[in-house]
Amino acid sequence: MDRPVDPQIAQIEKCISFIKNPTVAALPEAKKFVEDSTVPDFVGIPGDTEIKNEDSAAEQIIKTGKAICRMKMTNGVFGNISARVGDRIIVTETGSSLAELENSIVVCDLGGKPLNSRKPSCEISSHVRIYRETKSNCVVHCHPFFMIANSLLYDEPEIFGFPVIKAEIGDGPNGISSFILPAILEKKLAIVYGHGVFTMGNDNFSEQLKAIYDLEYTLCRDKFTSEISRLLKI
Numbered sequence: 001m002d003r004p005v006d007p008q009i010a011q012i013e014k015c016i017s018f019i020k021n022p023t024v025a026a027l028p029e030a031k032k033f034v035e036d037s038t039v040p041d042f043v044g045i046p047g048d049t050e051i052k053n054e055d056s057a058a059e060q061i062i063k064t065g066k067a068i069c070r071m072k073m074t075n076g077v078f079g080n081i082s083a084r085v086g087d088r089i090i091v092t093e094t095g096s097s098l099a100e101l102e103n104s105i106v107v108c109d110l111g112g113k114p115l116n117s118r119k120p121s122c123e124i125s126s127h128v129r130i131y132r133e134t135k136s137n138c139v140v141h142c143h144p145f146f147m148i149a150n151s152l153l154y155d156e157p158e159i160f161g162f163p164v165i166k167a168e169i170g171d172g173p174n175g176i177s178s179f180i181l182p183a184i185l186e187k188k189l190a191i192v193y194g195h196g197v198f199t200m201g202n203d204n205f206s207e208q209l210k211a212i213y214d215l216e217y218t219l220c221r222d223k224f225t226s227e228i229s230r231l232l233k234i
């Protein structure tokens, strides 16, 4: 099945090719990239963040999706969010935009089988795996630009102490769901090489949003833009 390619990857690859081969012709675009790269303020989830039942899970997922988009921690439709409530998984619909999840919530059983007419995220198998093997009740997956950029540029097993896994979208022997555990267990955050990040939390999404924000904007962004800035001064 064809899946849409995150257009951020093309921009990241352009930046990396400049870092590896800083030609004069590419200088203006690299300079503009650094100048345009601002850090959004951290926005948490407004109001009560407790997940008590399926309705409040859906509400928290919708608010979390909006917060991720406001902080520019994913690109449009890319990402998925879920919560476990009793013997149900409440999860975002496949192809849905994290900014507008109001009509894109799917209720599944604990195996990831949908119980309403919507189709769950194509990454449901990773969420199922996390719920099956941990006590976590909340999972976020999104595509933060600078985490992806760092994973591609350095190609190392860890970024700032967080594990990087190499895996394909979905399930199967090479799929993310086959690698997400045990990578995510210790730090509750794992980066997928060239793709994005998964986080898990206990009872709400607040800590995960802060963890993604801090790694993206205080560590990964600084490292990546300083690589480019260093070359611009030559």
Ligand SMILES: [Zn+2]
Binding pocket: 078, 079, 141, 142, 143, 195, 196
């Ligand atoms: Zn993804």
